[in-house]
Structures are given as C-alpha cells and as structure tokens.
Amino acid sequence: MESPTHSADKKIKVGIIGGTGYTGGELLRLLTNHPNVTIEAVTSRKSAGVRIDTIHKHLKGFYNQAFETPDLGAIAKRCDIVFTAVPHGAAMNDVPQLLKDTLVKVVDLSADYRLPASVFEKTYALKHTDPRDVVYGLVELHPEAASETLVANPGCYPTGSNLAAAPLAAKGLIDHAIFDSKSGVSGAGIKPSDVSHYPNLAQNIEAYKLTTHRHAAEIRQELGRLQGDIGSISFTPHVIPAIRGILTTAHIFTKEKMDTDAVQAIYTEFYAPHPFVRVIDSIPMLGGVRGTNFCDIFVEVDESSNRIVVVSAIDNLVKGASGQAIQNMNLMFNLPQTTGLWTPAVNP
Numbered sequence: 463m464e465s466p467t468h469s470a471d472k473k474i475k476v477g478i479i480g481g482t483g484y485t486g487g488e489l490l491r492l493l494t495n496h497p498n499v500t501i502e503a504v505t506s507r508k509s510a511g512v513r514i515d516t517i518h519k520h521l522k523g524f525y526n527q528a529f530e531t532p533d534l535g536a537i538a539k540r541c542d543i544v545f546t547a548v549p550h551g552a553a554m555n556d557v558p559q560l561l562k563d564t565l566v567k568v569v570d571l572s573a574d575y576r577l578p579a580s581v582f583e584k585t586y587a588l589k590h591t592d593p594r595d596v597v598y599g600l601v602e603l604h605p606e607a608a609s610e611t612l613v614a615n616p617g618c619y620p621t622g623s624n625l626a627a628a629p630l631a632a633k634g635l636i637d638h639a640i641f642d643s644k645s646g647v648s649g650a651g652i653k654p655s656d657v658s659h660y661p662n663l664a665q666n667i668e669a670y671k672l673t674t675h676r677h678a679a680e681i682r683q684e685l686g687r688l689q690g691d692i693g694s695i696s697f698t699p700h701v702i703p704a705i706r707g708i709l710t711t712a713h714i715f716t717k718e719k720m721d722t723d724a725v726q727a728i729y730t731e732f733y734a735p736h737p738f739v740r741v742i743d744s745i746p747m748l749g750g751v752r753g754t755n756f757c758d759i760f761v762e763v764d765e766s767s768n769r770i771v772v773v774s775a776i777d778n779l780v781k782g783a784s785g786q787a788i789q790n791m792n793l794m795f796n797l798p799q800t801t802g803l804w805t806p807a808v809n810p
C-alpha cells in the first residue's frame with residue numbers, strides 16, 4: 463500500500479468518477495491550472511474509450527487521454543485522491559469500493575455523505591447502504607476536514623445560504639431565517655429536461671419545491687451546529703435563465719434590532735481568514751463570481767425591523783461544487799487552499 467503523503471515535487475494523482483458530467487468537466491477545467499496534480503483516471507460508464515476532449519470540447523488541447531470504465535478498486539490504488547462526481551445514491555456504492563484496502567482520499571460531490579444516514583434516508587427517501595460519520599466539507603466552517611480521508615462536499619444551494627448566515631449564527635443572534643435562491647440551470651446536471659429546454663427556460667423564471675427542497679436539511683444542519691437554539695429555517699429555490707450561478711437573498715430575522723455597522727463588522731471579522739469569501743460593499747451579482755471559487759456577500763440592515771438582508775453569490779459549479787472540492791483537496795494535502803483556484807471572474 464503506497465502512502466499518500468506528498469513531497470512538494472511529487473504530483474498528486476487525481477481520479478474522477480463520473481467525468482462526463484458538469485461537475486466532472488469542471489474539475490477537469492479547473493485542474494488544468496493546478497500546479498501540483500496530474501490526472502490519472504477519469505471514468506465514464508457510457509463513454510469509456512472516448513477521448514475526454516470529444517465530450518468536453520472546451521478542454522481541447524488540455525487532455526489527450528480517454529475516459530475509462532469505472533474499475534474502482536484498481537483506480538483507488540493508482541490515485542492519491544478520487545472525486546466522486548456522480549448522482550446521489552450512486553456515490554454510496556462507489557465510495558466503500560474506493561476506500562477498501564487503500565490509502566486513497568475521497569471527496570464526494572454528491573449528497574450521500576452530507577447528512578447523518580437517518581436524516582439522509584428521510585430527506586432523500588432512499589436507504590443508505592454505507593452509513594458513516596463524514597465531515598461536511600464547507601471549508602470556512604469545517605477546517606477539520608483537512609485531516610479526513612473522506613469529505614462530503616456541500617450542496618450548491620446550502621453553500622450560498624450557509625455562508626450568508628453563518629457569521630450571525632456563530633454569534634447566536636438569529637431568531638429565524640428565510641432563504642430565497644435563484645440558480646442557473648447547470649445546477650441540475652448535464653441531462654436535458656423539460657425545465658432546461660430552451661423555450662421553457664429562456665425569458666422565464668420558475669420557482670420549485672417551495673417548501674420541500676432537500677437542500678434545506680443541509681442548511682438546517684449547519685446553521686443548527688453554529689446556533690443550537692436557531693428558529694425556523696425556510697428555503698425556496700428558483701431556476702433562472704442563466705447557465706451558472708446561485709444568487710441567494712437571505713432574510714435573517716435577529717432576536718434584537720441591530721445596526722448596520724455592527725453587522726458589517728461581524729461579517730468582516732468572521733470572513734477575514736477566508737480568502738474565498740469576499741464581504742463587498744455593493745450588492746453581489748452572478749457576473750462577479752462566474753467561473754471562480756469566490757462567494758461574494760453583501761449585508762444591509764432593515765432599519766425598520768429586526769430583519770437583516772444578506773445577498774450571496776456563488777458559481778454553483780465552482781464554489782458550489784468542483785472548486786470547493788479542489789479547495790478541500792488542497793487542504794487534505796497540506797497545500798494553500800487557493801492553489802490552482804485563484805482566478806478572477808469571467809466578465810462580461
């Protein structure tokens with residue numbers, strides 16, 4: 463069994479399971495800029511043998527290898543870290559095979575390990591076949607993830623919502639909170655659907671799962687960890703005619719009326735050690751974070767009530783998925799968390 467400990471001159475061998483999807487493609491795109499990794503294996507069940515840049519045409523010239531069949535035991539032995547970028551329900555089958563008899567590390571991008579098994583089963587109406595305690599890899603809230611073998615990469619909506627409310631929850635100030643999120647359509651993955659069909663999506667906005675979206679469980683879990691007595695957490699998502707990005711407007715009702723300067727100071731101080739969260743002085747836009755691992759946050763106090771409005775913006779495929787997964791990998795291999803991820807947004 464080879465040790466995954468790394469010297470600076472030894473490249474980290476990366477495997478990606480589910481490499482034909484959006485988050486798999488985004489891992490591959492982002493990792494072209496990472497100085498410490500080499501892509502060892504990228505799998506696909508239906509496109510094994512096909513060159514990566516045949517499916518991911520935007521990666522032409524960057525990878526000349528082909529997708530391979532997911533022979534998980536063999537891939538785990540060849541790699542130092544494997545990203546599982548597959549649907550929920552599939553990862554819980556893959557992860558135990560990857561971890562068996564190897565020292566490989568795994569970052570799972572699915573929902574399978576983000577919640578305790580009992581909560582997962584209730585939320586996803588699916589039996590969990592691999593229950594275990596796994597750290598929730600929202601880096602800004604869980605530095606302990608760095609020393610783990612398996613990390614559960616957070617959901618996209620919960621990343622934007624939890625980062626919007628965490629500083630107030632950490633101080634025990636929240637009475638209750640309402641999260642209203644708008645997502646680009648890549649959040650639903652690569653498979654076309656009625657929602658993503660152009661005439662249905664263009665010039666349109668659709669609210670969905672008004673009170674029952676599964677990601678609410680992750681928001682309740684993480685804010686509840688920070689503030690045990692937190693009141694109700696409400697979450698409603700929308701799909702908007704954008705490809706990437708999640709804009710969340712959080713209405714946070716505090717126990718007592720607060721003033722703007724005090725609230726801004728809480729956010730600035732909380733995120734000072736965290737390079738990917740920018741507390742900015744204007745209302746964030748998706749365009750400010752597109753293609754990046756940043757979460758932009760703006761805070762305004764409603765002087766007439768106990769309401770604080772916090773707006774956060776992330777790219778669902780980067781901070782909401784593959785970028786955050788690489789941020790986790792960096793910390794798991796003792797690299798600066800910004801390695802390979804320090805890039806400004808694509809604009810316009």
Ligand SMILES: NC(=O)c1ccc[n+]([C@@H]2O[C@H](COP(=O)([O-])OP(=O)(O)OC[C@H]3O[C@@H](n4cnc5c(N)ncnc54)[C@H](OP(=O)(O)O)[C@@H]3O)[C@@H](O)[C@H]2O)c1
Nearest residue numbers: 480482483484485506507548549550552572649651652783
């Ligand atoms: N899209 C986002 O913004 C986002 C954000 C955060 C988290 N996530 C999570 O990340 C995971 C991947 O998301 P995605 O958007 O990349 O999905 P996707 O575009 O649908 O791609 C998933 C890939 O996994 C493979 N796959 C499909 N079903 C599988 C199965 N039953 N067993 C093994 N492999 C299977 C497929 O590749 P082959 O058929 O070629 O094998 C597919 O290309 C999901 O769990 C998703 O919830 C997504």
